[in-house]
Amino acid sequence: MEKFTRITAVAAPLLRINVDTDAIIPSREMKTVGKTGLAAGLFAGWRYQASGSRVEEPGFVLNREPYRHARILLSGANFGCGSSREHAVWALHEWGIRAIIAPSYGAIFAGNCVRNGILPVVLDYAVVEELARQVEADPASRLVSVDLVDCAVTAPDGTRHPFTMAAADRDMLLEGLDGIALTLKRDDEILAFQGRDRLRRPWIYL
Amino acid sequence: MARTIIDKLWDEHLVADLGNGASLLYIDRVFLHERTGSVALKELAAANRRVRNPEQVFCTMDHIVDTLPGRGDATRMPGGGEFITQTRAAARAAGITLFDIGDDRQGIVHVVSPEQGIALPGVTLVCPDSHTCTLGGIGALAWGIGSTEAEHALATKTLAVRKPRSMRIDFRGRLAPGVTAKDMILALIGAHGASGGVGYAIEFAGEAVRALPVEARLTLCNMGVEFGAWTVIIAPDEAVFDYVRGRPYAPQGQALDQAIASWRALHSDAGARFDRELTLDCSTLAPQVTWGTSPQHETGIDGAVPDPALEADANRRQAMERALAYMGLEPGTRLAGLPIQGAFIGSCTNSRLSDLRAAAKVLEGHKVAQGVRAVCVPGSSQVKLAAEREGLDRIFREAGFEWRESGCSMCFYAGGESFGFEERVVSSTNRNFENRQGPRTRTHLASPVTVAASAIAGRLTDARHLAG
Numbered sequence: 307m308e309k310f311t312r313i314t315a316v317a318a319p320l321l322r323i324n325v326d327t328d329a330i331i332p333s334r335e336m337k338t339v340g341k342t343g344l345a346a347g348l349f350a351g352w353r354y355q356a357s358g359s360r361v362e363e364p365g366f367v368l369n370r371e372p373y374r375h376a377r378i379l380l381s382g383a384n385f386g387c388g389s390s391r392e393h394a395v396w397a398l399h400e401w402g403i404r405a406i407i408a409p410s411y412g413a414i415f416a417g418n419c420v421r422n423g424i425l426p427v428v429l430d431y432a433v434v435e436e437l438a439r440q441v442e443a444d445p446a447s448r449l450v451s452v453d454l455v456d457c458a459v460t461a462p463d464g465t466r467h468p469f470t471m472a473a474a475d476r477d478m479l480l481e482g483l484d485g486i487a488l489t490l491k492r493d494d495e496i497l498a499f500q501g502r503d504r505l506r507r508p509w510i511y512l
Numbered sequence: 513m514a515r516t517i518i519d520k521l522w523d524e525h526l527v528a529d530l531g532n533g534a535s536l537l538y539i540d541r542v543f544l545h546e547r548t549g550s551v552a553l554k555e556l557a558a559a560n561r562r563v564r565n566p567e568q569v570f571c572t573m574d575h576i577v578d579t580l581p582g583r584g585d586a587t588r589m590p591g592g593g594e595f596i597t598q599t600r601a602a603a604r605a606a607g608i609t610l611f612d613i614g615d616d617r618q619g620i621v622h623v624v625s626p627e628q629g630i631a632l633p634g635v636t637l638v639c640p641d642s643h644t645c646t647l648g649g650i651g652a653l654a655w656g657i658g659s660t661e662a663e664h665a666l667a668t669k670t671l672a673v674r675k676p677r678s679m680r681i682d683f684r685g686r687l688a689p690g691v692t693a694k695d696m697i698l699a700l701i702g703a704h705g706a707s708g709g710v711g712y713a714i715e716f717a718g719e720a721v722r723a724l725p726v727e728a729r730l731t732l733c734n735m736g737v738e739f740g741a742w743t744v745i746i747a748p749d750e751a752v753f754d755y756v757r758g759r760p761y762a763p764q765g766q767a768l769d770q771a772i773a774s775w776r777a778l779h780s781d782a783g784a785r786f787d788r789e790l791t792l793d794c795s796t797l798a799p800q801v802t803w804g805t806s807p808q809h810e811t812g813i814d815g816a817v818p819d820p821a822l823e824a825d826a827n828r829r830q831a832m833e834r835a836l837a838y839m840g841l842e843p844g845t846r847l848a849g850l851p852i853q854g855a856f857i858g859s860c861t862n863s864r865l866s867d868l869r870a871a872a873k874v875l876e877g878h879k880v881a882q883g884v885r886a887v888c889v890p891g892s893s894q895v896k897l898a899a900e901r902e903g904l905d906r907i908f909r910e911a912g913f914e915w916r917e918s919g920c921s922m923c924f925y926a927g928g929e930s931f932g933f934e935e936r937v938v939s940s941t942n943r944n945f946e947n948r949q950g951p952r953t954r955t956h957l958a959s960p961v962t963v964a965a966s967a968i969a970g971r972l973t974d975a976r977h978l979a980g
């Protein structure tokens with residue numbers, strides 16, 4: 307898996323609450339069994355003028371310069387709520403997003419982010435708004451830094467906003483770990499558990 | 513120390529404390545469907561990994577499969593055929609049990625899993641689908657995951673999970689006639705917001721919950737994810753044990769007695785501490801309906817569209833304004849009486865036999881209003897067969913409803929069927945997001961009873977006021 311340590315990049319403000327995964331990647335844009343070919347469908351319902359079309363909606367933030375090159379997304383509470391579709395994260399990643407800054411996230415979405423090299427930073431909405439305000443003054447030069455080593459976001463004016471992240475998720479991102487390989491190292495423990503459990507709850511074992 | 517029901521299930525499934533804040537939990541059952549399970553199986557095979565215990569893994573065709581009578585592999589969803597054939601091949605190669613098109617066990621994953629006795633009290637069950645929390649209704653610790661996590665669960669029989677904070681919600685009082693579990697959960701989300709449960713594992717408790725039949729508990733828990741919860745659960749009781757009895761994959765005979773004896777311990781101990789406790793008075797609850805594009809945009813059917821100008825929080829206000837523009841509504845408009853063009857009964861929220869019975873009771877002897885397209889999609893092939901044995905299909909058809917094969921159908925839009933551009937639909941589903949049921953389709957979430965009453969009237973209707 308791809309690692310995340312730190313980035314300094316254009317940040318795009320999408321200051322809406324409850325941005326759901328249907329909005330991030332509409333179901334009609336998930337056309338094949340796979341993780342790729344999704345960037346064009348990212349935010350399709352907002353990015354394009356009509357359903358299924360590819361005529362851009364000029365007002366949508368990711369259609370404007372320099373936000374087309376954004377690597378960071380600023381958003382409202384409960385970002386990525388709704389469907390479990392990991393395609394939402396794959397689409398964001400393929401389009402170029404590497405970090406999101408929002409007050410809270412849909413639980414499954416946040417889990418999917420850390421398994422795909424995207425950092426979901428939790429900061430108060432007042433901070434998100436302030437970052438957006440600074441960025442909007444001159445988005446091409448007023449970049450935002452996100453640093454997972456130090457666990458801090460640095461605003462364009464240099465203000466530092468520390469954030470916290472669960473150790474398990476942080477390790478996963480910093481080291482780009484393969485969760486399955488890691489767990490399989492504990493094979494003995496899993497088998498031992500199964501052995502005990504089979505006696506305790508025989509009805510579980512079909 | 514007094515433990516919550518979640519504590520008990522956590523402890524019982526703990527394989528290892530990973531030392532970084534996460535627990536390695538044993539996963540009893542994995543359920544997949546052709547929309548997201550297909551990717552998990554494919555990637556797992558590509559990585560040369562095997563499903564560890566295929567006998568504990570199940571898969572169904574629900575999301576993409578067509579629901580029109582006489583269906584086969586062909587589907588209206590662009591690229592959908594590929595999902596169906598690839599899932600079938602991958603399920604076969606992995607040696608897991610597939611409820612395929614034409615199998616009378618096929619249906620929506622969260623309807624099928626308790627129905628078949630795959631989800632049981634006290635099991636850990638995961639599925640790459642957000643509404644897996646539905647199964648908390650029978651006392652399973654069940655939660656939605658992504659495809660990558662599904663691969664992990666398939667390959668290792670475990671998941672690394674951080675334990676969420678705990679919350680208990682006390683649903684007080686008794687529901688009035690015509691008010692349902694759907695109205696309880698919509699009211700909860702309305703009161704505390706779509707992110708009210710973020711970061712929590714939540715126990716639903718209280719008099720109103722205890723009084724709910726098992727299928728209604730599944731409805732209540734279904735929308736736990738719409739509340740933002742990691743998952744939700746209801747302590748299993750005698751009603752659940754009766755429900756489980758005789759189901760194909762449930763324990764039988766002595767094994768069942770042994771299981772029930774252990775399930776009786778699955779409740780929060782007196783004095784167990786929760787990080788947060790909420791209450792909701794159910795005795796005064798009216799049928800609920802949504803007016804916007806988040807489940808939190810809801811009110812009683814006797815209410816009106818709120819005025820965004822009165823919302824102090826700027827973010828919420830903007831979301832309300834966007835929602836009203838999308839929904840084509842003005843502040844102050846009464847919800848009851850709003851003309852509709854579509855009515856949908858189906859989805860993992862409200863498509864079980866009891867839902868269809870309740871709707872049929874309203875529909876019997878009536879006709880759907882002119883200009884309303886009404887569709888009923890049973891939640892599983894078993895539900896459909898049982899409904900037909902009782903003649904419910906006849907009531908739906910005579911009222912003017914389409915009677916479909918089971919599946920997710922128009923609960924979500926993937927380029928196939930929809931009710932149409934800017935059509936107003938009253939729907940027994942769980943999501944009213946923008947474009948969820950079709951390009952610019954306007955969804956009003958409600959209970960099956962409200963959907964049925966509204967279909968007859970041609971406008972959003974308070975089922976309590978229907979004459980006889």
Ligand code: SF4
Nearest residue numbers: 643859860920923924
């Ligand atoms: S019925 Fe709707 S919400 Fe339920 S699993 Fe299917 S698509 Fe998802």
